[in-house]
Amino acid sequence: MHPPDCSIATQVGIAEYRERVPLTSYAQACDGAKYRKQGYAFVKFLSCGHISTSEVPGNPNVSMKGLYCRLNDSEEVKFFIQETDAPTTIGNHQVKVQVKSCALSPVDVRIFNDLKLQRDTAPVGREIVGTVCQVGPKVTFFQPDDEVVGILPLDTEISGLCSTVLFHEQLLVPKPEKVSWVSAAGAVRDGLRAYTALHTLAHMAVGQTLLVLDGASPFGVLSIQLAHYHGVKVLATAHSPDDQKFLEQLRPSVARVIGVWDAKVDMVESCLEETGGLGVDIVIDAGVKLYDEQPESHQQLPHKHDIITLLGVGGHWVTMEDNLQLDPPDAHSLFLKAASLSFLNDEVWIASTARQGRYLHILRDVMEKLSTGTFRPLLEDPVPLYEATVSMEMVQKRQVRKRVVVQL
Numbered sequence: 001m002h003p004p005d006c007s008i009a010t011q012v013g014i015a016e017y018r019e020r021v022p023l024t025s026y027a028q029a030c031d032g033a034k035y036r037k038q039g040y041a042f043v044k045f046l047s048c049g050h051i052s053t054s055e056v057p058g059n060p061n062v063s064m065k066g067l068y069c070r071l072n073d074s075e076e077v078k079f080f081i082q083e084t085d086a087p088t089t090i091g092n093h094q095v096k097v098q099v100k101s102c103a104l105s106p107v108d109v110r111i112f113n114d115l116k117l118q119r120d121t122a123p124v125g126r127e128i129v130g131t132v133c134q135v136g137p138k139v140t141f142f143q144p145d146d147e148v149v150g151i152l153p154l155d156t157e158i159s160g161l162c163s164t165v166l167f168h169e170q171l172l173v174p175k176p177e178k179v180s181w182v183s184a185a186g187a188v189r190d191g192l193r194a195y196t197a198l199h200t201l202a203h204m205a206v207g208q209t210l211l212v213l214d215g216a217s218p219f220g221v222l223s224i225q226l227a228h229y230h231g232v233k234v235l236a237t238a239h240s241p242d243d244q245k246f247l248e249q250l251r252p253s254v255a256r257v258i259g260v261w262d263a264k265v266d267m268v269e270s271c272l273e274e275t276g277g278l279g280v281d282i283v284i285d286a287g288v289k290l291y292d293e294q295p296e297s298h299q300q301l302p303h304k305h306d307i308i309t310l311l312g313v314g315g316h317w318v319t320m321e322d323n324l325q326l327d328p329p330d331a332h333s334l335f336l337k338a339a340s341l342s343f344l345n346d347e348v349w350i351a352s353t354a355r356q357g358r359y360l361h362i363l364r365d366v367m368e369k370l371s372t373g374t375f376r377p378l379l380e381d382p383v384p385l386y387e388a389t390v391s392m393e394m395v396q397k398r399q400v401r402k403r404v405v406v407q408l
Contacts, residue, residue, distance in 0.1 A: 062086040066159025067124040079392045096134040101185040102160040103127040104395045104404045125160035126152040129184040147175040149184045173363040176371035186403040187377040191366030193346045194223040201342040202316040206231035208281035216243035218378045218403040228252045271310040279312030288321045315339045382407035
């Protein structure tokens with residue numbers, strides 16, 4: 001639908017005009033630059049869905065609200081809503097996207113220091129889905145009104161919960177028409193991680209056996225679904241009776257659900273029994289227990305010795321434990337099995353452009369599997385922007401089991 005003429009707004013008044021047209025049409029119709037030249041009130045289109053007007057002739061700034069976190073030396077991360085100026089200039093290869101949905105993922109504060117990104121605050125919410133509203137002069141992949149999905153780079157200065165964000169065109173892929181905004185935002189990060197673990201690192205093949213630790217997590221669910229699609233036998237661990245019930249009801253079904261919440265269940269014994277004593281071909285962990293005395297939250301994590309024991313000859317261990325240390329006996333055990341250890345860090349795709357084509361291919365595949373129903377992400381009900389701070393605090397503390405998506 002083409003936006004109506006902005007002159008209507010001045011004839012009937014801002015409040016009355018707002019009642020006559022949808023919110024998105026109203027935002028598109030009111031061009032702030034045009035009204036500044038004429039001395040009229042201009043519109044501030046806020047990402048929370050509210051529009052306010054102010055008589056500020058000549059003021060070029062349009063404010064947006066986004067979610068940010070304060071980076072400091074303490075372990076507790078503070079989140080807050082902050083206003084920021086909307087982008088007014090666009091680069092040759094940049095695309096301006098009007099955000100529809102944004103998924104929330106835990107913020108790894110250390111990675112900002114590792115990459116020498118010195119800043120006091122960092123934007124939160126990087127997995128976004130939206131509509132292209134403007135393209136740079138040299139953009140060839142997209143045009144206005146295209147529906148796109150992508151992950152903002154780590155050095156971005158604008159939160160994904162703002163109403164509009166800027167992307168380089170080579171960080172976006174089209175969103176299939178039949179895929180909802182919320183599903184696309186909620187699946188893009190976990191889908192990328194599952195592809196990285198199973199295809200890029202573990203070289204998954206038909207007939208292999210995969211063990212997914214914490215299979216009822218959003219990442220675990222998509223890993224199971226991707227493995228099933230490629231003809232891999234899947235075993236999964238459950239951290240609670242509810243998780244076990246959920247995994248047992250998954251279709252296609254998991255070959256064996258191992259309830260590690262039950263002290264009587266031995267994970268290593270269960271895996272060896274299921275594989276005839278040969279061990280599994282691929283293990284994807286959700287963290288490992290490095291020491292015998294660790295916090296209660298780590299009690300259900302497997303010990304690194306257990307994972308090495310249940311790994312088969314030529315197997316692949318994909319870990320998300322960035323502090324993993326192997327003692328010489330552990331390394332020798334892996335050597336005897338000709339097994340490999342890989343570290344899963346999906347941020348590397350965006351931090352480096354070395355394999356940009358493969359990254360875009362993965363994102364396209366994730367969207368395609370969403371549209372065909374192969375991927376069925378584990379999502380919470382969408383939350384509005386005014387609940388984003390509380391929701392993000394719960395996500396950061398790992399208090400929610402499903403993926404949280406903010407709908408704008």
